[in-house]
Amino acid sequence: MSVPMKTPDNGSIVDYSALPGPGAQPSRMPPLDARMWTLKVALSQHPWSYIASVGMAITFVCNGLTPVVVGRAVDEAIAVGELRRLVFWILMLMLLFATSILVNWVARYMMVRSQQLVSHDLRTMVTDRIQDPRGFRGRGRTAGGLLSVASSDTQRVGDVVMMTVFPVAEVASIIYGATLTFLISPWLGLAVLLGGPLLVIIALRTARPLQARSVERQKAIAQASATATDVVQGLRILKGLGAIVTVRRRYEEVSTNAYRKTVHASAAEARLNGVTEASGAIFVSGIGIAAGFLALNGQMSIGELITVVGLTQFLIMPMTMLGKNVASRWASAEASAKRIREVLGAEFERTSELEADTAQRIISRLPRGVTVVGADPQVDPDPIIATLESLPRTRVIVAPHAADLFDGTVADNVHPDRAIADEAIRVASCDDIPGGADKMVGEGGRMLSGGQRQRVALARAIAADAEVLILQDPTTAVDSVTEQNIAGQVAAFRKDRVTVVFSEAPAWRAVADQQLEPAALATLLAEVPAGEDRADG
Template sequence: MAGGDQPAGGDLLLTAVRGQRRRLAGGVVGAICHQGGEALVPVLIGVIIDRAVATGATSGLLAWLGALAADFVLLSLGFRFGFRVTVNAAEWAGHDLRLRVAARVVDDRGGAETGRLAGELTNLATSDVRRASGVNLVMPGGTAGLAGLVVAAVALLNVSIVLGLLVLLGSPPLLWLSHLLGRPLERRSAVEQERAARASGVATDLATGLRVLKGIGAEDAAVGRYRRTSQDSLAATLRAARAQAGFDGAVLVLNGIFLAVVALLAGRLAARGEISIGGLVTAVGLAQYLLSPLGMVTNVIGQFAQARASATRIAAVLGARPAVAGGQADPVAHPRGRLRIDGLACVDGLRGVDLDVAPGELLGLVVTDPDATGALLRCLARERDPDAGVVELDGVSLADLPPGEARRLLLVAAHDADLFAGTLAENVASGLAADGPAAFAAADARTRAATLSSALAAAGADEVARALPDGVDTQISEFGRSLSGGQRQRVALARALAADPPVLVLHEPTTAVDTVTEARIATGLRELRRGRTTVLVATSPTLLAVTDRVVVLDGGGVRADGTHRHLLDSHADYRAAVLA
């Protein structure tokens, strides 16, 4: 499901079970063989006592002992086969669920990440998926448990109609009561998973921003925040554990009382002579055996309660409303790069913005309001739909294109873009317009070297490569934490330049570099993007000086338009913004 129509948690569990029905069928067969064999053990022992031991027939005793041995072989093989197939079903169901969650999170239309930290999504894709897919692990056992109850009831009917009816009529109310006892467990498990996911998200944020936190001396505040979140998670976990313990204890007591009644009634019938000694042994053995199937069925109830809570959280992500609508228009065959913004408005800073960027133009855009900057970049990047107005590329509205296609044609490179774990070359290659690293790896060595060299040089990242021990083959840690802020920014800029989109929007790409490097980047940027439409959203005079023209957005709309030199001479607000 791509999002928008939220499935219920129960429906998601049903889908997870149906998807593994073939494996589960094998698991059920194996589990029934095991449980049926277990139920037959006291029955065979009772028969041995009545027909072999009591009569002293050696041949009969050996025959029934052989039957008992064959039964043990059957139940052993059934358990091994059923358990192996069931585990496979649970693992495959978990794999399928993780793929669905991952597909929704990376969906071009976005929305799944709204209101959720990265660590929360990670927790959901691991812990919640494990619990939800775990229903496949207990379903065969539960089914076999029901079959075991039927076999035991039939065997007891053969011994005594009263005993058989007691099991047949007493088991359903017992299981229904167990279901009612499992409801508090479901509610508390949902809270436990939510709090655990939140703690995971805060921990991920803390680890990601550790260098920044140390730089501003905010370690204690961050640790305090995590401690409070972790304590909330611990409290929820303890409440869920108490609910689990209460459920297990109550079920054990109910099962014990029920089985004690069966055993006492069997003893009373034997004392009256209504059943034989072998029948008494069978009845008592079956009473003890019934602990296993009853436990298996009630375990399904408890596991289902926890799985449904996790499935509901998964369903909320799968059914998250997309951040932007997905268009169906055909891709622009030969994009020229003409960008037109008409009446663009957003509640968070834009009011009727009109802008026309010619193909191949290098435009500087100075926005005095940070909220307006963010709103404009999100609309251009198709991270949100504007409240009014339209953004067109070569006469086609971006809203009419699939979000992924729109971003391929118009790339917005944020100034704080993250890097990935891998080599510097792989990070730059991930921006290639075709198939990213795969296309880069398939190209010949000379093409790879030329692509890297031009992008790195224009971004000033060639100096970064020379400073690293293995050059472009140096491994970079997750989020680029092994690099300085300026180095990360230059590598991210090289990645955007390597993508070579028809329209490239760069947001403050040189805030973390020195003035000499910035001047070199400005020159390299103009040369590399010559003939390709580029928009520089920046206030750096060095960058704005190489643009063809500059547009000033102030108060939510266009306030000035001209060359950098002209605006410096004639526009006081512009001068204040770029020379401050």
């Protein structure tokens, strides 16, 4: 069963594990409490990931056919001097290589495509949850920690798609190699069939320390990344408090811990690589020596000897990589998946929204036109704004005093439709910004002045064209002339809709259709019997 979550818009149920991405086919994400969640996520891009698995298996088998073709060429052409047969087998080898290249390209394309789509859909799910206005209940979640989950953890779980592709190809290779070897020598075929699982078992047992250490390394690196992000985010405040030295010491501690955990895990990984490579070499050497004795005793031809030796050389890679990949990658992916599920399934700080009928009654009491709400030292406006913020976001936009901008042009920050963006830019008096709507604003609007940032944020709120627009001191950073222009243009643009402005500025009071004190607005917002008509001011 998936985790149900009420949207702030209309009270309907949303499952963050089912949100689609913009790819050709959104991933079929499993419910958050599903068993083997990581594996199901890795398979969520079927049938494309299945196509990648089959294609990679065909590629591996084509590579394994190379020693077979060479062995047949030796027996049927070179040993007896048959030029035509030699040309035939050379053409067969060329066809084999062409097939392998083509199928390998398709398989890897499908695999990488599936990886990226799964990662994208996970990032979308996580960022949607992070941006949910109801927030997180319980333990504090820092911006750096959430960034680590939304970036590295989602990418790591997406990469686990590879674990559904290569193991299929590796198992197919072992079965194929054992079958061909069995046709040449049953005892050697049996040895290959038993040796593959044995090498996997050796890799899995050797990788046990790596599994635990890789999880510890991952946690330490994530903590270091999160700490660095949080430090950068609050750098100005830290400088003002004179806490740079303290924070530096703290970051040095987490960075050193990440370094030590990385070295510790790398040592375990080196031991795993050494053991698996040595085991594979011993196995291949044993098969090769046994095949040599059989050839000396006349129990197999020179071509068959070449085939067996070539097959064992081919099999060493899938035999060693199967256990190594499962052991080293899966534990890290499971740790990342756990953190992703914790974020997606976290409880909300605000668990309920106003019911639709209650919201309708509140909205119906708000007068049309511009309503200016002044300040009252005896009345805290925050509860009033919180009530307005709890109204459905499809109908009400609450624009804060300071809004963040993202890297891009002014128009990009206002609205994706250029015509709508241009109109909102005009209403918010942003058209005098040097460079106009195409000016790059920089991350956080760093390439704009304070007044310009405030006007772009206002234009974005206006472009939303909400039924109810709430503005909190929208023009404190602009000059008086510009403020008058903005107030007049906003009043004219939204004359038939509800606009509530929390401001003491004379320019807004001059264009107000009505003026209220905070206490009067609080009374107006009080719940009233259903069916009451809208106030007309």
